Amino acid sequence: MNIQSYLKGFSAYLKLERSLSENSINAYLNDVSKLFEYLQLVKQDATLQTISLKELRDFIIWLNELGAQASTQARVISGIKSFFIYLMEEELIKNDPSALLETPKISRKLPDTLSIHEIDQLIAAIDASKPEGMRNKAIIEVLYSCGLRVSELTELKISNIFEETEFIKVVGKGNKERIVPIGATALKFINIYLNEIRVHQTIKRGNENYIFLNRFGAKLSRISIFNLIKSLAVAAGIHKNISPHTLRHSFATHLIEGGADLRAIQEMLGHASITTTEIYTHLDRDYLKTVITEFHPRA
Structure with missing residues (x-):
């Protein structure tokens, strides 16, 4: 089965209809390609019209046996479902075999964090005598003070900094824009980098508006x-x-530990669902327990 023409149409669909980023599109295309690689191994005469729910489930079991984590399996299933929705909308198939494909339960593992002291250590480790030192300080400050994804940081533009109000405009997943507060320290290092380091660089055409340059x-x-x-x-x-x-x-x-509102954190992180943000409430409970144990006279 020649899948390349379908993948090309699927790619255009994800970009135009779903407004997904380049990274997400590539991930979806890779996941669908994996499905067809698997089908070639177990059923060489498979076609888009003959793929069954059982074969899709067997593919997920195969991924699990290869050691793919539940989060990876869930992403692959999401890509497959999107692919079959595309095929249905284009009337390339009559039935969607992925409609009843279950997503594995994902245990919400508590993410690693750095203490405020460790963040200070990270910044102190930057060699400020090197030309890129001030840039790197600005990078760490912006990542920490704004909670940006790495792709949001690399895409951050000078025109999206509103210094007077201490906000920045961020373009997140699916090209969704959000406004995020930025701390005075982060702004200070950005200004030092822009006015004392970056200003002396020869900037490659088309990159003039990006803040952080190599x-x-x-x-x-x-x-x-x-x-x-x-x-x-x-x-x-x-x-x-x-x-x-x-x-x-x-x-x-650190916002949760300081008592910040969960909805506000959701807005700043650019999470579509509050449940994604709620992973951090476990930290809040642990923090409160520590405070009570250490400081409450009746603990």
Whole structure:
């Protein structure tokens, strides 16, 4: 079965109809491709019209046996369901075999976080004598003070900083825009970077409005931010397995511990559902228990 023409149409559907990001589209295409790779192994005469619910379930079982986590399986199922919805809308199939495909239950694992002291250690580990030092300080401050996803940070534009009101405009998943407060410290480091470092760079055409640039004058990649965080953790002597997302988790955790409203945190993180934000309430309970145990005279 030649799947490439269907994948091409599916890609256009995800971009135009669903407004998904490039990364999400590629993930969906890869997941659907995996399904057809599996079908080629077990049923070489499979067609779009003959795929059954049992075969889809067997594919998910196969992924599980390969060691795919429940969260990965859930993402794959989401991609498959979207693919068959596309096929139905285009009238390429008459029945949707994925309609009754169950998503595995995902245990909400408590994410790793950094303490305020550890974040200070991370920032202190940055070599400010190097040209990229002030840029890196601004990056850590923005990730932590705004709770951004790494892709939101790399796409952040100068024109989306509203310094007078201390807000930034962020373009999140599905090109959804949100307004997020930004702290004075983060703004200070951004201004130092822009006015004292970035101003001396030769900027690659088309990258003029991106805040954070690499040494070639182009916007930073996601992987370069990952590498930065990993190297700073080593330099700071932090032995946790951290990533840019750890700073996002820390942002939410520290707000919860400070008593912030869950709806406000949901808005700032750009979560479509409050249940996604509620993962952080477990931290709140632990924090309150510690406070009572340590400080309450009747504990």
